[in-house]
Amino acid sequence: MIAQAIAQRPPVLTAVMCLALVFAMAGFSAYWSLQPVLQPAWQMNNASAGWLSGAFFGGYVVAVPFLTAITDRVDARNVFILGAVLSAAALIGLAILATGFWSALPWRVIAGTGMAGCYMPGLKMLTDRLPQKAPRVRAVAFYTACFSGGTALSYAVAGVALEWFGWRGAFLFTAAGPVLAVIVLSILVARQEPEPAEDVRSHVLDFRPVLRSRKTMSFIVGYAGHGAELFALRSWVVPFLVFCLGAGGEFTLNATLLAALTSLVAVASSIAGAELALRVGRVRLITWVMLGTFLLSTVVGFSSLLPFAVAAFLCLAYSAAIQADSAALTAGAVNTSPAGHRGATLALHSTLGFSGSLFAPPLVGAVLDHAASLGGTTAWGLAFLSMGSMALLGYGVF
Template sequence: MLLTQVLSIMGFACYAASLTLIQTEWHLSHFESGFLASSFFLGYVAIVPLATTLTDKIDTRQIYLSGGIAAGLGLFGMGFLASGFHDAWIYLMLHGAGISATYMPGLKIISDRVKIGEVTRHISFYTAFFGIGAASSYFISGLLIESHGWRYAFMVTSIGPTLAGILAWVGTQKLPHEKSLWDVHFEMSDIFPLQRWKKVLAVKEATGYMLGYAAHSLELFASRSWLVAFFTYCATVASPDNAFPMTATVIATMINLIGVPASIVGNEMALRIGRHRWVYWIMIGSAISGIALGAAVHMHWSILLILALLHSIFIMADSATLTAGLVISVPQDIKGSAMGLHSVLGFGGGLLGPAIFGAVLDITRLLHSDSWIPAYASIVVWGLLFIFYTQFSVWKTRRSHQS
């Protein structure tokens, strides 16, 4: 499943790696470019409630296979058919819808089958491998774009999620209680399981982790979507004696890779000092490092790289902690629905993040200011708001019970 995780998101960073090229070719504003990045998450949020709720009812491998095929079709359509903003968002949305049927269902496949050891460690490795997949996507996309153009990159990377779906199907076995997709009666409650979501939200501990995941995902996916564009801009305005020694996509690959150990080590630290305390400190560090990165546009490339790596470490250090905390805080019978709501809120944040970042870039440049600082501030502030809210509301109840 770790291999399928990497393959499933082979095309995840293809748009981010080609954003500046597509923006120039189609004459897009920063907001339009950001909205296209958000289209992936629009598709994800639209389908993930159904995909994850059905994991409590049917063979999860069938969901994963369907998602892999849909994601592949979205990527191929973007490369082969897209002709402008008006239709590109549809293909990117299809890609996101497909990934929604692989990411959390893949985690469900693992959590239902692994019964030994500390379950949060298995979860932390799975979520960390998202970073490996994203890094691979940046690197592969960058090579393909440089050699054959962005359309070719989308078409080639469409192979990844399709292959992931096939491997998940043949590499894992159906559980005795799981039914076939064709043997299950579907209801509207399967798409929007409001009653089951109410049960999830009644667990205040779980609610806190989901809100934290929303703030985390907004910052993560906004920064990832604009990372290549940010370093491309920095390289453009750099003086001749401050030339960047590597391409923006290679830098993005490095930044994503550093997030892998950060996520795993972060979960271990959370087990030792407490999840709440760990999440709070990490979100504060992420906010500080994010604004510092936005302010460092004209600094030496080595300082920029260090700040970007530091920001990535802080962003990813609570990723596994938030998801693992959610999984172990809800009863088994609503775990699939809990994962679905977790994804809706998290990737809902991912939906807003890139568009917010792009809109702030447009607005501040109209005001003739250095726009990267407010752009980064607009995505890190949500973590600080989460800390303030949970300190006095959601997690306050649990602390009073423990005292």
């Protein structure tokens, strides 16, 4: 059977799981790509647009503790398939039923719930099927890097689909990705029961063994600051690039493609960061990266006055810098997790890690609204400075 053969080849299994994640994320960045069109169409100010972005992470944070922790008791493959189905349903709902902020809000929450069933459960599914510790570290690096790859593909697909089909068609077109993810998993990944825990938890959301692990918690709290900064950037990079370029549909398309490129460079940065962490140490790399991203944020937002190529390059550099410690943070949490509690560890990792992402996009939107009277360049400069400040939360725990 093909699934059993793949299970015996860790590199192939890793590639299959990366492909499934990228498919499942086809609609992940769709709202951000379409935001310059949706804001006037739905009559939203920047804060409202930010809350609609954050609503995705609200759904994620509420659902991920259960959907990831339950993988210590049931096969994570089933949870991933459920998440992909919810993701597709949310995109179809946005395409057909959304007409403004309030009608789009529940579908954004459902989309976040779907991603909660895919991302960390997918990582648990992969690590459960890798018997040796050495390839597990690199598998985590490739899988987490593909999160950025899926983000990039979603930016690009939604931007192109917007040109072809309009915003409703773009949402509907990206819904095909999660469906493909279900097909990939159903055919290519074999079922497998999770490993038993060393101690018996009273319920699936018992995080006490994880909370008692100081090393694990330092990586989790650091991930919270990392996630807030990362998704603040991804929520607002397209509007920022549109501001730098000017107005018009062709500029929106160019901005989405450039946003896709910022996520693609993050793939290489995440993998390179994981390899560098093996050489210089995870903690040292993480502290370097977090301080460096804060310093970069003080420059990027004010670059709209510079030639567009310079502003675009700074966005690429900032995105790459933010992502450089992503795999190191997640691998650190995985490798220091209490035995039999990897699912609970990843659940807490995602819950705290993405909690900041719920508030980061609307915070940046509020900064833009309140600083608008100071001029666009100053407003964007302060907005990016607020993004960079989020990294200091993670820097403080190390």
